Amino acid sequence: MSPDDVLAEFRDAGALLEGHFVLSSGLHSGVFLQKMAIFSDPVRTERLCRALAQSIAERFGRIDIVVSPAIGGIVPGYETARHLGARAVFVERDPGGPFSLRRGFSIPAGTRAVIVEDIVTTGLSARECLASLRGEAGEIVGAACLIDRSGGRGEIGLPLVTLVTLDIPAYPADALPPELAALPAVKPGSRLIPTA
Numbered sequence: 001m002s003p004d005d006v007l008a009e010f011r012d013a014g015a016l017l018e019g020h021f022v023l024s025s026g027l028h029s030g031v032f033l034q035k036m037a038i039f040s041d042p043v044r045t046e047r048l049c050r051a052l053a054q055s056i057a058e059r060f061g062r063i064d065i066v067v068s069p070a071i072g073g074i075v076p077g078y079e080t081a082r083h084l085g086a087r088a089v090f091v092e093r094d095p096g097g098p099f100s101l102r103r104g105f106s107i108p109a110g111t112r113a114v115i116v117e118d119i120v121t122t123g124l125s126a127r128e129c130l131a132s133l134r135g136e137a138g139e140i141v142g143a144a145c146l147i148d149r150s151g152g153r154g155e156i157g158l159p160l161v162t163l164v165t166l167d168i169p170a171y172p173a174d175a176l177p178p179e180l181a182a183l184p185a186v187k188p189g190s191r192l193i194p195t196a
């Protein structure tokens with residue numbers, strides 16, 4: 001699947017939104033990739049995650065477990081795991097707190113795991129996911145996402161494979177361009193961001 005094919009899936013699903021968005025990192029952007037417009041369509045999700053699984057297998061070899069940060073990572077993590085012949089687990093937060101593996105999930109000794117994210121903007125959520133797995137005995141060999149919107153600058157602490165790299169501007173709250181500041185801001189994701 002080419003980068004253009006991937007972007008066409010997002011465009012055709014109505015997942016490319018314009019407005020004023022507060023992102024998980026606290027940065028603001030005029031563009032939001034509404035991944036749930038993809039994940040609510042099993043056929044589109046299957047196409048994208050099949051391609052992601054292929055890239056993961058080519059780059060990292062055998063994968064036993066896919067681990068994803070909730071909520072956005074759960075559906076693509078499961079579908080990508082299905083194509084890899086792997087198990088799918090996820091980390092989740094107490095409201096406002098750090099990620100942790102619960103529900104009896106683990107990364108046992110001798111297993112090879114990959115983190116699967118939906119979108120990478122700064123890499124913060126994938127880094128937090130990795131940090132939450134520090135006590136697990138298995139090996140976290142890499143990370144993957146459908147779209148890396150960081151221009152390749154997202155830092156995860158693992159090699160990252162992606163179907164598409166975009167460089168979409170994002171701004172600190174005190175450095176908004178006037179056309180963005182003029183629009184009301186919405187915060188679509190599940191991370192609680194404290195407001196001043």
Ligand SMILES: O=P(O)(O)OC[C@H]1O[C@H](OP(=O)(O)OP(=O)(O)O)[C@H](O)[C@@H]1O
Pocket residue numbers: 023024025069070071072073117118119120121122123124125126154188189190191
């Ligand atoms: O690379 P980052 O700067 O961390 O941004 C990307 C993250 O933001 C979104 O999650 P969000 O915390 O908004 O919640 P969600 O998964 O529930 O959508 C998305 O699912 C990624 O996890």
Ligand SMILES: O=C(O)c1cc(=O)[nH]c(=O)[nH]1
Pocket residue numbers: 022023024025031032033034035072119120121122149189
């Ligand atoms: O950085 C984010 O929070 C983010 C960006 C984006 O385009 N889509 C998304 O779901 N989250």
Ligand SMILES: [Mg+2]
Pocket residue numbers: 069070071072073125189
């Ligand atoms: Mg997320």
